[in-house]
Amino acid sequence: MQNYRYYGDMTIRELASQCESVDDIQTMIRDLFKDTLQIIFEAEMEHHLGYSKHAVDGIHSGNSRNGYSKKTIKSKFGTTTLDVPRDRNGKFEPQIIKKHETALNGLDHQIIALYAKGMSTRDIEDHMRDIYGISVSPAMVSKVTDKIIPAIYDWHSRPLERVYTIVYLDAIHFKVKQDHRIINKAAYTVLGINTEGMKDILGIWVGENESASFWLSVCNDLKSRGIEDILIACKDGLSGFSEAINTVFPQTRIQLCVIHQLRNSVKYIPTKNRRVFLEDMKKVYKAFTLDQAKLAFEDVKNNWADKYPRVIDSWETNWMELTAYFEYPPAIRKMIYTTNTVEGFHRQLRKVTKSKNAYPTDDSLRKIIYLATMDITKKWNNPIPGWIECKAQLEIMFGDRFTSGYPDKDL
Known part of the structure; x- marks a missing residue:
């Protein structure tokens, strides 16, 4: 004083x-x-x-x-x-x-x-x-x-839009301390694109066991927050997701990420044969029509089924979800045959989290993910590239399911 x-x-x-x-x-x-x-x-x-x-x-x-x-x-x-x-x-x-x-x-x-x-x-x-x-x-x-x-919980329970044209799902893994040991935990990201082509992170779930019951709870959470319809869902090999989303959003079409499938396939193929195998597979996923893709895949089976039956069986088992994108014009195919959109978000997230070897608790991981997400998404102010062309095509293909998501629909 x-x-x-x-x-x-x-x-x-x-x-x-x-x-x-x-x-x-x-x-x-x-x-x-x-x-x-x-x-x-x-x-x-x-x-x-x-x-x-x-x-x-x-x-x-x-x-x-x-x-x-x-x-x-x-x-x-x-x-x-x-x-x-x-x-x-x-x-x-x-x-x-x-x-x-x-x-x-x-x-x-x-x-x-x-x-x-x-x-x-x-x-x-x-x-x-x-x-x-x-x-x-x-x-x-x-x-x-x-x-x-508290802001994290508010963000994770905020109302969402009625319709999302495309939803991407993928996981990113972190090391977390638990019971005096370090374990790997996944953060499951759901990224949505609305009818105006704007990206948003709908939610990130940490540390849950991947199963049909887990994905059912995620889908129900999204529905309770206001989502009435999802036109296309793009995922990697998430166990139990297809069953869950078909229960909550029965009209949603599912596309399995082709790039993830290729990555998983080459794990079982010796390095000396990978280049030739990938060239054969490129004729499948780059085909102009589904019929051409089927013919190209027959050639793949003839060339590789005896050597790598596990790889071929995986493609046959997932064929319907791997080839769903052939129903759409090229502009939309380019957007949905891979989950690269959400993987790009994860790459930005990793730039922030890479300095940390392990997180002491789940909450500490949630905090850094939330803060990094807020910093990343504040720059998402424009529609995704090529959206004008895709919007016109989606409006024709999905009709009222698409237009019901317009912000002024109730005005």
Whole structure:
């Protein structure tokens, strides 16, 4: 309080005359910051009690000042120790800095922004020490970032649009600590494209077991949030998904990712034969019509079935879902024969998360995924490339199922 009275009556020119270096300026700003908070504390106490300090109105009022307690806070001005006034009844709660609050909002936002960029706790600690001269513990980083958990649940339960023309599903894997060991957990992403060609992440589910019951709960969740129809669903080899979506959205057409199928196939083929095998398969998935694809696949079977029966059996088992894209014009085929759209999102996500070897909890993983997702999707302001042509074709092929998803349909 002495510093405040010293600085309080001085003009900017007078304040400047007291400074001989940038360090002096920074010290003066810190002192002014502290003194300003002290004045606000006193004003809040005066409002709480209903009378000013030393006023006779306080006699026999039933409550009065009762000294001060020390409180240390961290902000962009460094570490500051404050004297927080107390009242006799113990009812006073400061509003400018809440009880148990040790970091001011500006610092909280800074920590969350650094966390969202994938910086480790150690990196954040070093950054805060170098820039602001304050120590930020791992526990403090966790406490600050925990503030976004309610926002995560709100985002994951937000209302969705009625119709999505294409929905992509894929998984990305992370290492998470659990029961004193590190295990692999999948984050299952659902990316949707609406009738205006705009991309959005509809949800990300972490750590669930992949099964028909799991995907049924996901589909029911999407439906409960307002989705009435999905025209086309593109997936990789997700176990149990086809059964689940056919139950909740029975009209949805399913396309299995051809590129994933090829990747899985070459795992069972020696390196020396892979190039020839892929050239044969290219005649299948690059065919102009389904009939041409069937003829090309017969050649593949004749050439490779005896050597690699497991590979050929997999293609035959999944043939209907692998070739569903032949029903559509080339512009739409290009969009749905692979899940590259959601894989592109995962590549951006991995740029943020690659600095972390393992996450201590599922919540810590959810926090970084959510923050990175918000940062990535804020740039999705335009329809996907080629959407005008695709929109016209989808409108003809799906009719009312497509147009019912227009934003102004009910107007």
